[in-house]
Amino acid sequence: MGNEPLILVIEDERPIRNFLKSAIQTQSYRVLEAEKGREGLSLAASHVPDIVLLDLGLPDMDGIEVIKELRAWFSAPILILSARGQERDKIAALDAGADDYLTKPFGVGELLARIRVALRNRVRREMNEAGGTVFSVGGLKVDLESRRVFVEGEEVHLTPIEFKLLAVLVKNAGKVVTHMHLLREVWGPASADQLHYVRIYMAGLRKKLEKDSARPRYLLTEVGVGYRLADE
Amino acid sequence: MRHALAKLLIPSSPTLFSIVGLTVFELLLRLRGVGYDTLGPLLLFGIVFSTVFVEGIQGYYTAIGISLVSTWIAGKEEQGAVQIFGLTTLGVTFCIARLKYLRYKALLQSERAEVLYRLSRDLTRKNGKLGLVVSAATILRRELPDVLDFYLVEGNQILKLEGTELKTVDEHLRTLPDWVYRTGEPAGKGTETLSGADALFLPLGTDHKRFGALSVQFTDPADYYDRDKRTVYETIARQIGEALERDQEAVNGFQTNLVQEGEKLRNSLLRSLSHDLRTPLTGIQGSIDLLKMKLAEGDTRENRELLESVSEELAWLARMMDNILSLTRFESERVVLRKESESVEDVVGSAVRALSRRLASHPLEIRLPDSILMVPMESTLIEQVLVNLLDNAAKYSDPQTPIEIEVKVEGGMAVFNVADRGSGIALEDLTRVFEKFERGKPEEIRGIRGTGLGLSICKAIIEAHGGTIEAIPREGGGTVVRFTLPMEVATDGK
Numbered sequence: 113m114g115n116e117p118l119i120l121v122i123e124d125e126r127p128i129r130n131f132l133k134s135a136i137q138t139q140s141y142r143v144l145e146a147e148k149g150r151e152g153l154s155l156a157a158s159h160v161p162d163i164v165l166l167d168l169g170l171p172d173m174d175g176i177e178v179i180k181e182l183r184a185w186f187s188a189p190i191l192i193l194s195a196r197g198q199e200r201d202k203i204a205a206l207d208a209g210a211d212d213y214l215t216k217p218f219g220v221g222e223l224l225a226r227i228r229v230a231l232r233n234r235v236r237r238e239m240n241e242a243g244g245t246v247f248s249v250g251g252l253k254v255d256l257e258s259r260r261v262f263v264e265g266e267e268v269h270l271t272p273i274e275f276k277l278l279a280v281l282v283k284n285a286g287k288v289v290t291h292m293h294l295l296r297e298v299w300g301p302a303s304a305d306q307l308h309y310v311r312i313y314m315a316g317l318r319k320k321l322e323k324d325s326a327r328p329r330y331l332l333t334e335v336g337v338g339y340r341l342a343d344e
Numbered sequence: 345m346r347h348a349l350a351k352l353l354i355p356s357s358p359t360l361f362s363i364v365g366l367t368v369f370e371l372l373l374r375l376r377g378v379g380y381d382t383l384g385p386l387l388l389f390g391i392v393f394s395t396v397f398v399e400g401i402q403g404y405y406t407a408i409g410i411s412l413v414s415t416w417i418a419g420k421e422e423q424g425a426v427q428i429f430g431l432t433t434l435g436v437t438f439c440i441a442r443l444k445y446l447r448y449k450a451l452l453q454s455e456r457a458e459v460l461y462r463l464s465r466d467l468t469r470k471n472g473k474l475g476l477v478v479s480a481a482t483i484l485r486r487e488l489p490d491v492l493d494f495y496l497v498e499g500n501q502i503l504k505l506e507g508t509e510l511k512t513v514d515e516h517l518r519t520l521p522d523w524v525y526r527t528g529e530p531a532g533k534g535t536e537t538l539s540g541a542d543a544l545f546l547p548l549g550t551d552h553k554r555f556g557a558l559s560v561q562f563t564d565p566a567d568y569y570d571r572d573k574r575t576v577y578e579t580i581a582r583q584i585g586e587a588l589e590r591d592q593e594a595v596n597g598f599q600t601n602l603v604q605e606g607e608k609l610r611n612s613l614l615r616s617l618s619h620d621l622r623t624p625l626t627g628i629q630g631s632i633d634l635l636k637m638k639l640a641e642g643d644t645r646e647n648r649e650l651l652e653s654v655s656e657e658l659a660w661l662a663r664m665m666d667n668i669l670s671l672t673r674f675e676s677e678r679v680v681l682r683k684e685s686e687s688v689e690d691v692v693g694s695a696v697r698a699l700s701r702r703l704a705s706h707p708l709e710i711r712l713p714d715s716i717l718m719v720p721m722e723s724t725l726i727e728q729v730l731v732n733l734l735d736n737a738a739k740y741s742d743p744q745t746p747i748e749i750e751v752k753v754e755g756g757m758a759v760f761n762v763a764d765r766g767s768g769i770a771l772e773d774l775t776r777v778f779e780k781f782e783r784g785k786p787e788e789i790r791g792i793r794g795t796g797l798g799l800s801i802c803k804a805i806i807e808a809h810g811g812t813i814e815a816i817p818r819e820g821g822g823t824v825v826r827f828t829l830p831m832e833v834a835t836d837g838k
Contacts, residue, residue, distance in 0.1 A: 134631075217629045220633035308718060311687040315716040332694075335727045336723050
């Protein structure tokens, strides 16, 4: 005990808190609960959790504010819980420094997958600093250092922009990456009004990497928000 | 005014007094042998002095009178000097009269300015159409001698202000106010239009907007042809018009405000509804998942199937909630779509993924154009349309029958077809199913649950995008739902 990841849940609805707690405990992670934003912030400061699960609709303060205050010092993943139809809120939360989101209602499977991704990313970040540069999921293999991409063992040739796009997704594997984030990383901050670039290049990338680009296995669309590279 | 004119023309007592006085003075000095070289300037001074105190034109009487007296008194040898004196007097008197006239006009104008000022001050304070007109009428009737009437046009009615009320004008009295209101030109007496009327009618309004008419019956008939007088009333009518316009803008602003407030309220209501409904759904879904995990080993198939069906019901509830929320949003008239250029593949793929569990028992065929197709849309809404259509297709067709999705470009529109081999929709129901709370015939829906909202929200979403949606019976059985989206990119660059 003591080495299991610690997860802080900030959610005002008790039934959801209970279910989150039970679900998290099935993986023998440790859980801390907070009902309000303020309480969550002080718990985060005193316990320094490995992941924060944050409901965007808290009674005492705006979820975006909680993220901003946390991000002033806190670098571990923040996962947002929000409703469908609030894509703007999700994007705002991601821009403010959240790592990913879950759309209510979500299943336990989805929740645990997101938590795994968040924990893995943390480990991967540490690994990357040590030099790990090959990413693989299913039949897809991406070597960031040699800039080579393989699908089912066959090498696929990407244009420089396609590779850059894929590389950003690989570095955030399993996590949603907003259109704006991709645009900034790949095309630079000056092209902020060219959001359709991202979609067009993503379609091109899918044609090269996916067997059926209308039912993608790797490059998943998060409608209204951005893209996610599957990592399981 | 006739009286005033008379006052100017008939010699007044000060005039007569100064003529007599100056004649006596002249005779006395003349008897003492004073010559006209001295007498002239003295008389001139007397005339000027007296003229200043009499009404404009009367100064001439004094001047002419004294000049005649002097001609009669003076000797032959002095006639020349008297003539020069007479002409000088007339000239000076003329100048004085002119000055007096200018002063009189300035005075008149400042009086009108005072009325106008009082009017505008009062109008800016008053609110409400009737209040504005009543207060304008009160001030103007008190300050101005002429008879004024106010007409307001409401819809196709013409109302006249009587006392503090607006009363409908009789049919035969409508012509003039109506003409003035519609054309914005003055009419009636003193104009070239319908000059047989007994009053001058002026439009009540500003350059942008007219509200009715102002009629003027001048006390002095000559004023009908006085440009200045008409200008004053035109100014007054415009000023009242401006006040009415401001008032209307304020009312409109207030209403816009109300609408905006309503929208804000509705949105926050929707947000809290969405939150309140999702919370238990999330809780239930989670708990079922946990139960499933815990019962996984050594569990009977029956229990697992039970839980599976609860999960499906929940997913259905969640989808229905999305529909209800979208419908509520679309019912609120002013939906502003947040369109972005989206790739069709993204939206189709994501809808298919969202329904993957439900579609698992049907072979799915997706045909998209070879080139990347970008279409301006609010992607979450179009995804919702596709989810609804695919859900219907799965609901009303037997397992293992194929479901097809096709997207192509036809005549500047992106065309989406979702086709199934299900029970189909009766010909007479093809349009009805898109109405709210309407579904196919009972024998065709065989106890399949539905709210009758799915297709109506699809229709609302597609039409908001400027597209069309229709259901078409399919050859060999089943239904194709076809919808279109315009391809032109919005001009705002989004």
